[in-house]
Amino acid sequence: MLPMDLGDMVGMEADMDQIEHLLDLSFTTNEVRMVGIWGMAGIGKTAIAKNLYQKHKHHFKIHHCFMEKVSSLKAKSPLDLQKWLLSDILRKKDLKALNFGQGAPCIKSRLVNLKSLIVIDDVDDVKQLDALAKEASWFGPGTRIIITTRDKSLLNSSCAVYKVEYLKDDKALQIFQRFAFQGAEPPIAYNDLFISISQLAQGLPSALEDFGTYLRGKSLVEWRDALKSFREAPLEKTTVDLKSSYDGLDELGKAAFLHVACLFNGEPVRRVRKLLGQGKAGMGVLKEKSLIKVSSDRRITMHRLLEQMGKHIVRQESNNNPSQQRILWHHDDILRVLDTNTVSYTQCSNFFLVSFWLARLCHHSLAEAKIIRYN
Incomplete structure (x- = not known):
């Protein structure tokens, strides 16, 4: 249970x-x-699904199943997943006789007359979803199926889509308080830091939990040091959770993600599509996989922690050597690279200076210049 x-x-x-x-x-x-x-x-999809499952499973007698973290079961075949579903719904463990190709017909024949509650959690492969719930006609009247995913494109037309948004500030503070102070009111001396660190999580429940757990029981000085650190990079645990989304992208998606994280967060979608090769396709992939949003005024918005993670990936690729980075965005690094002639305008086959940032470089401030390197 x-x-x-x-x-x-x-x-x-x-x-x-x-x-x-x-x-x-x-x-x-x-x-x-x-x-x-x-x-x-980290937005809370699984927690919502768990609570719905626990609240409503009694309506379905014994015919209910929660298939948690399906994406982590890459080594499992579709048949293994089908056996898991059937054994849980039917409360039968001996399904070894089921062979390849028999899973979908067996689901339909055995479940088509049963009212079931099924949760398929954290799906990232359409083959897994097709093996378990490709068609509503497989299941009995009154069946309710919940699927959690980061990738909207996996959901078929018969599936209603509900998007989970970031927490509002007041709810985010409650979550952070719960973990940092175990639900007690924060001491007055911590108030400003309490609010600042909570805002860094930008309404992401998993980050609020990670920050709060890390800071629990620490001194005021440690909180101040942590705030400085968090502004540079999220906690390793948070990064690992978020990086799984990046790792699941193809090369086009990864390139688009890094360019948005380092250069284009907050920029108009139309401009970014023009500047990036295959920009339209790349932006589409990131949006479908919940890595960016497009605001009402048609600007790209990426969560702050995803942006930090993207910049961290670019630095790691070059072993923190700015002259080897595929993207430069910090004014100190740009000045250093230009001053040492690591890059020059004659190297245009290797470098592309984004036009609108180049205009800022020439007419405004080097601090606002950003450079992309193509190898």
Whole structure:
């Protein structure tokens, strides 16, 4: 049985209400309902799905299943996943006789008359999803299926999509307080730091938890030092969680991600598409995979922690040697590289100076100049 931590409910009440409506968990209809919970890593998709599962599984007798972290099961075949689903729903462990190619027909024949609750958590491969819930017709009347994913493109047309957004400031502070002070009011001396560090997480629940847990029991001086550190880079645990999204991109997606993180966060989509080769395709990939959003005024917005992670990746690639970085954005590094003639205008086959940043370099401030290196 999955544990249910009521603390996980902070900030999720509205999300749960809307997903319950999409799933029709009042059962005004007997049709099969499928909802995809979509959003970036650490946004709380799994926590929402767990709470929905625990709250409503009693409506489905014994026919319910929570398939957690499906993306981590790369070594498992689609048949293994199908056996897992069937054994949990049917409460039967002996499904060894099921052979390749028999999984989907067996799901349909065995579950088509059962009202089931199924959660397929953290899917990142369409083959896994197709093996488990390709068609609503496989399942019995009243069945409800919840899918959590970072990649909207995996969800088919029969699946309603619900996007999980960042927490509002007041809810973010509650989450941070819960982990940093175990729910107690922060001492007055910590108030400004408390708010500043919470805002650095920019409403991302997993980062709020990581920051709060790290700072629990630490002194005021340690909090101040941590704030400086967090402004440069997130905690390693947070970075690992977020980097899994980057690692899942193809080369086009990775290049687009790094250029947005280092140069174009906040820039108009149209301009970025023109500046980057295959920019339209790259922006589309990042949006589908919850790595960027497009604001109402058509500007690209990337979460601050993703931006920090992207810059960290570029530095690591070059062993922190600015002259070897594929992208330069910090004015000190730009000055150093130009002053030492590591790059010159005659090296235009290796370097592309983005036009609008070059204009700033010439007419405004070197601090605002940014350079992309193509190898």
